Structures are given as structure tokens and as C-alpha cells.
Amino acid sequence: MPTTPSPCDLLVTGARIWTADPDRPWAEALAVRDGVLLAVGAADELARHAHPGTEVHDLAGALVVPGLVDGHVHLNLAGAQAAFELPLLPTDQLPDVLAKVRAWAAELGxxxxxxxxxxxxxxxxxxxxxxxxxxxxxxxxGRPVLIRDDTMHNRWVSSRALELMGVGPDTPDEEGGRFVRDGAGRLTGVLHELASARAESAFAASVPDMTARIREAVATAVRVMNSYGITSAQEAATMGAPLAALRDLEVRGELTMRVVASMPVRPFLEEGPVGADLIARSRDLTGDLVRPDFVKVVLDGVPMTRTTALLEPYLCRHGEPGTTGELYYTLDDLVAEVERCHDLGLGAKFHATGDASVRLVLDAVEQVQARRGPGPRFQIAHTEYVHPDDLPRFAALGVVADASPHLWFPGVIQDSIAEHVPEHVVAASWPFRDLVDSGAVVAAGSDWPCAAPTPDPWTGLGAMVTRANPDPAVPGTLNPAQALTVEEALTAFTAHPAQAMGLGDVTGRLTAGRAADFVVLDRDVFAVDPGELHATRVLRTYFAGRLVHTAEQPPA
Structure with missing residues (x-):
């Protein structure tokens, strides 16, 4: 006798469903029970799972894709910016910035x-x-001012902020950071790298209830992410307080996203314990949705301040001293970090923006793997510049290329980079095509709030396909031979980052047994002109079978 099909709570039917499953990439319906996909397939087959209590959503041919996975985001910084702070656009010129500061300050004490x-x-x-x-x-x-740049590595502060930081004309630079001075030795208010942490600490001291602020910031970030169809993310540098806020949201049943945390092993731009102290604390903050499974290791800075580590010298167009940038680790030090990851069973997200720092990571991983075999998951963020000799090493070593397409399409950041980085190095940047063809896992992320005011994955996805800025006012393409197909780019925003952060068996694909994380789109991204991909909007976001965002909601 035929078995009775298991009943489902939710049946999504009448759809065109891209599953990201290579064995069965397309389907018509999804059956969900208890937040998990019970079955995926043809509409007439799955109709058997419906019963009188089943909620049925007929999508009338709309495209459904897996819930998007953001492999690199800063939830606390981004959520605080969205909830509390002065919004600036990276395209704002200096007079615009000063005008916005003036208007914002007029409302403050x-x-x-x-x-x-x-x-x-x-x-x-x-x-x-x-x-x-x-x-x-x-x-x-005359108020204290703290403005973050589009890399989040640098700050611009006012005289009052410097005073509250305890920084004066004769204050020596921080280790790993710099209080920028003009030709006469006077402070400009610009802070590079870890000097920015001192400003963040001074600001934090002024907040009456930082715990409440962080809780609201993180909750805001999650709502924004859901509005763009993002149902899982890797927090790229997670301090203890935001981690506790995420866990608190989960305990209260209010967390509508899976979050994998990356804990800094050395002092970072935000306040709080790092390294062994933070890792020890994280053991009490682990849940089904919040997973502190990675450490964060920062190997260099950013090219705009000539702190990215390159294999050849920077340009000296403005009389700067010759340099190839700065490495914050020796090979021996980095090997020790990789060994600790093996010992602790923790993956690592390595910030390595230059071809020299990328090579150092690959060398360290290769050396440890030669002794100990494959170990935890390792990712290199942001795989901006990679020497051709090192491209095949990603796949050979199982190292993930953590891609940040929002950072690279022609625009403000690239204009600044072009002032410092040799032209042929820039021209070969973000080699996604070569990495994919070599068998490497390319996992995309927004790096929000860096570079762009939102974590909109569709601008990044479109740029991976077109290699162009979606803004028609910004012409040109960047290394167009490295373009991906729509399917490859969408995989880089779904299955691959889920795999990279250890959630590949849970989410990222729409197959029976995985979480019912999926989104309904306003267009068929496989059929539209690639130049229109950036305009894609999410009609509905489902997390574990729950509807957590609809287009009818006010914009986040």
C-alpha cells in the first residue's frame, strides 16, 4: 500500500524555484514542516503534503531562490549607523559632509x-x-565628532574628540595606527587603523547604556538584512558585547537570521576583550542560530592608506616615501595562529587585502596542513589582489576566497586606490573568474557598512556579472574578463558562503532536510538584462519557514 505523505505546515507552489542544488537546480514547489524543507519538487507531487491546516502560498510564477547568505558583514557598526548615526554617502564631497555635520549638530547638546x-x-x-x-x-x-571612512579602518575626528581621547600635538602614534599630521606636524584629525580604536573608546565612554545601544543596533541590522533577502551571515569581527546581544535576541525568539561570529585575536577597532579571553566567553554565547566558530586575523590594512601589503612598491605620485605596505604578522606568528585554530577547532577569517598578505596566509596554511592535514575552514577576505602563481593554491588548500564585490566596482574607493596602487595590479584585481575556474569556493559578502550605505546583495551580485558600477554616472568596467555568470554569482551569495562558514548542511540550498530559508523576487534574475540585476527587489523573505519580511513593510 502507498505510504501517506507527511503533512506540511506551509506549501509554496506555482513558483519557478532555483534550488542551488546541482543535482536538481529547478523546482515548482516547496513543502515546509517545523521550519525545515520537507520536500522540494513538482507542484502536483508536493500537493499531496497539504492538509486542512496547511498554509498555501501560490506565487503565480514568481522566482524563488535560497535565502541569501552574506559572508562578510559588521552587524553592530552597521546597525548603529542605521539606527542612531549621521548618514553620509561615500560620494559626498567635503562641503556636503560639513553641511550635514552642521545640520546634525544643531539638534544636539x-x-x-x-x-x-x-x-x-x-x-x-x-x-x-x-x-x-x-x-x-x-x-x-566645537562638539566631539567621529566620522568613519568607507573602509571602517580610518576615522576623522574633531579637536574636542582628540581632547577626550587624550591626544595632543606630542602624542606618539599608537602601535598599529597613526595620528595623521600635516607638513608642519599639526594634527589633521585623521586617524589611521588602530588609532581609530582610541576614538571609538572615547565615544563609548559617553554612552549611558552601551548594552542597550548595541542590542538595538544588532536588532536593526538583522531587520535590514532580512529586507534584502539575507537569512544567514558571517559577522566579520565580533566583539563580546555584540555577540551577547545576538545570543539574547536568539533566546528571546527574536533573531531571524543565522549568524556565524568571527572573534578578533588581537586588539581591534572596537572595544572589548580579544583572543583567548573572548574565545572563552563565547562558549557561553553559543546557540542554534549564533555560532562563534571563527577567529578574525588582520594581516594588513587598506590600499588607500598604503597599509595593504603588496609584493611590489606603491606609486609615489605625491612624493610619499617608497613602501610595499605593512604586514602585521611574520610567517612564524601566522603559523602559530593557524596551529591554534587546529587545536581549538575554530575556523579563521583572514583580512588580507594585498597579494603579499594573501601569499602569507596561503604559505602558513600550506605549512600547517603539511604536518596536520586538512583542518578548520579558512577564508581570505577580501581577495582583492592575488598574484597569478597563488590563484590555484586556494582550491588546492581548500581556502575560501571571501569576495567583496561592493568594494571593487568603479567608484570612490577605486578612484582612491588608483592614486597609490600600480595600474597593472589594479587592472588584474578581484579575479573571480580565475578563482571559480580553478575550483576555488568564492563566497560573497557586503562588508556593510563599508563602501555602501546598505548591504544590498543585488548591487554586488550585478557587479560580479557586469564588472561595472550600476550608477550610469560612473562609466567603465574593472577587469571585465573576470565576470561570472548569473548562476555563479548567485551561488556566491547562497550555497558558497553557507559552505564557507560551516552552514552548508543547514542552509544555502533548497533541498529536503535543509532549513526553509528562501526569498521571493520581483523579477527573474536569470532572464533580465544583466545591467538590471542591481534593481532586483525582494517581495518576501522566509526564515525557517516564517515570513520575516514583505515588500509591503516600510523600507528598513
Whole structure:
């Protein structure tokens, strides 16, 4: 006798469903029970799972794809920016920035901080003397100001902020950071790398209830992510307080996203314990949805401040001293970090933006694997510049290329990079095609709030296909031979980042037994002109079978 089909809670039918499953890439219906996909297949087959209590959604031919997975995001910084802070666009010029600071400050008390972002790298590069700091003082009415740049590695602060930081004309630079001075030795207010942490600490000291602020910031970030169809993410640098806030949301049943945390092993731009202390604390903050399974290791800086580690010298167009950038680790030190990852069973996300730092990671992983065999998952963020000799090593070593397409399409950041990085190196950047063809896992992420004011995955996905900025005011393409197909780019935003962060058996594909994380789109991304991919909008987002966003909701 035929068996009775298991009943489902939710039946999604009448759809065109891309499953990201190579064995069965297309389906018509999904049956969901208890937040898990019970069956995926033809509409007439799955209709048997319906019973009187089943909720049925007929999508009238709309495209459904797996819930998107953001492999690189900063939830606390991004959520705080969205919930509390002065919004700046990376395209804002200096007069625009000062005008926005002036208007924002007018609503504040005399000692309240003006905190905001994101400041374009090209503007940051213009802040070369004391007069720029004094202009910020005037715009803010003498208030403390902290403005973050589009890399989140650097800050611009006012005189009052410097005073609260305890920084004066004779203050030595921080280890791993710099208080930028003009030709006469006067502070410009620009802070590079870990000098920014001192500003963040001074601001944090002014917040009456930082725990409540972080909780609201993280909750805001999750809502925004859901509105773009994102149902899982890897937090790229997770301090203890945001990790606790995420776990608190999960305990209260309010977390509508899976989050894998990456814990810094050395002092970072945000406050809090790092390394062994943070890893020990994380053991009490682990749940089904919150997984502190990675560490974060920062090997270099960013090319705009000439702190990315390159194999050949930077340009010296403005009389700067010759340099190839800076490596924060020796090979022996990095091998020790990789060994600790093996010992602890933790993966690692390595910030390595230059071809020299990328090579150092690959060398360290190769050396440890030769002794101990395959180990935890390792990712290199942001795989911006990779020497051709190192491209096949990603697949050979099982190292994931953590791609950040929002950072590379022609625009403000690339304009700034072109001032410093040799042209042929820039021309060969973001080699996604070569990495995919070599068998490497390419996992995309927004790096929100860096580079763009939202984590919109569709702008990044479109750029992976077109290698162009979706803004028609910004012409040109960047290394167009490295373009991916729509299916490859969508895989880089679904199955691959899920695999890279250890959730490949849970989400990223629509197959029976995986979580019912999926989104309904307003267009068929496989059929539209690639130049229109960036305009894709999410009609509905389902997380574990729950509807957590609809287009009818107000914009996040």
C-alpha cells in the first residue's frame, strides 16, 4: 500500500524555484514542516503534503531562490549607523559632509558626540592639514565628532574628540595606527587603523547604556538584512558585547537570521576583550542560530592608506616615501595562529587585502596542513589582489576566497586606490573568474557598512556579472574578463558562503532536510538584462519557514 505523505505546515507552489542544488537546480514547489524543507519538487507531487491546516502560498510564477547568505558583514557598526548615526554617502564631497555635520549638530547638546559615516576615501585623502580639522570644529560647534571612512579602518575626528581621547600635538602614534599630521606636524584629525580604536573608546565612554545601544543596533541590522533577502551571515569581527546581544535576541525568539561570529585575536577597532579571553566567553554565547566558530586575523590594512601589503612598491605620485605596505604578522606568528585554530577547532577569517598578505596566509596554511592535514575552514577576505602563481593554491588548500564585490566596482574607493596602487595590479584585481575556474569556493559578502550605505546583495551580485558600477554616472568596467555568470554569482551569495562558514548542511540550498530559508523576487534574475540585476527587489523573505519580511513593510 502507498505510504501517506507527511503533512506540511506551509506549501509554496506555482513558483519557478532555483534550488542551488546541482543535482536538481529547478523546482515548482516547496513543502515546509517545523521550519525545515520537507520536500522540494513538482507542484502536483508536493500537493499531496497539504492538509486542512496547511498554509498555501501560490506565487503565480514568481522566482524563488535560497535565502541569501552574506559572508562578510559588521552587524553592530552597521546597525548603529542605521539606527542612531549621521548618514553620509561615500560620494559626498567635503562641503556636503560639513553641511550635514552642521545640520546634525544643531539638534544636539553642546557635549554630545556627532558620530556618522561613511566618508569616501577620496575625501579622506583630501584632509591633509590642520585647516580641515578646524573646519570640522566649526561645523560641529566645537562638539566631539567621529566620522568613519568607507573602509571602517580610518576615522576623522574633531579637536574636542582628540581632547577626550587624550591626544595632543606630542602624542606618539599608537602601535598599529597613526595620528595623521600635516607638513608642519599639526594634527589633521585623521586617524589611521588602530588609532581609530582610541576614538571609538572615547565615544563609548559617553554612552549611558552601551548594552542597550548595541542590542538595538544588532536588532536593526538583522531587520535590514532580512529586507534584502539575507537569512544567514558571517559577522566579520565580533566583539563580546555584540555577540551577547545576538545570543539574547536568539533566546528571546527574536533573531531571524543565522549568524556565524568571527572573534578578533588581537586588539581591534572596537572595544572589548580579544583572543583567548573572548574565545572563552563565547562558549557561553553559543546557540542554534549564533555560532562563534571563527577567529578574525588582520594581516594588513587598506590600499588607500598604503597599509595593504603588496609584493611590489606603491606609486609615489605625491612624493610619499617608497613602501610595499605593512604586514602585521611574520610567517612564524601566522603559523602559530593557524596551529591554534587546529587545536581549538575554530575556523579563521583572514583580512588580507594585498597579494603579499594573501601569499602569507596561503604559505602558513600550506605549512600547517603539511604536518596536520586538512583542518578548520579558512577564508581570505577580501581577495582583492592575488598574484597569478597563488590563484590555484586556494582550491588546492581548500581556502575560501571571501569576495567583496561592493568594494571593487568603479567608484570612490577605486578612484582612491588608483592614486597609490600600480595600474597593472589594479587592472588584474578581484579575479573571480580565475578563482571559480580553478575550483576555488568564492563566497560573497557586503562588508556593510563599508563602501555602501546598505548591504544590498543585488548591487554586488550585478557587479560580479557586469564588472561595472550600476550608477550610469560612473562609466567603465574593472577587469571585465573576470565576470561570472548569473548562476555563479548567485551561488556566491547562497550555497558558497553557507559552505564557507560551516552552514552548508543547514542552509544555502533548497533541498529536503535543509532549513526553509528562501526569498521571493520581483523579477527573474536569470532572464533580465544583466545591467538590471542591481534593481532586483525582494517581495518576501522566509526564515525557517516564517515570513520575516514583505515588500509591503516600510523600507528598513
Amino acid at each position: 553642546p557635549e554630545e558626540w556627532v558620530v556618522g559615516g561613511i566618508l569616501g576615501s577620496t575625501v579622506l585623502g583630501q584632509l591633509t592639514d590642520e585647516s580641515h580639522r578646524l573646519a570640522l570644529d566649526e561645523a560641529s560647534g
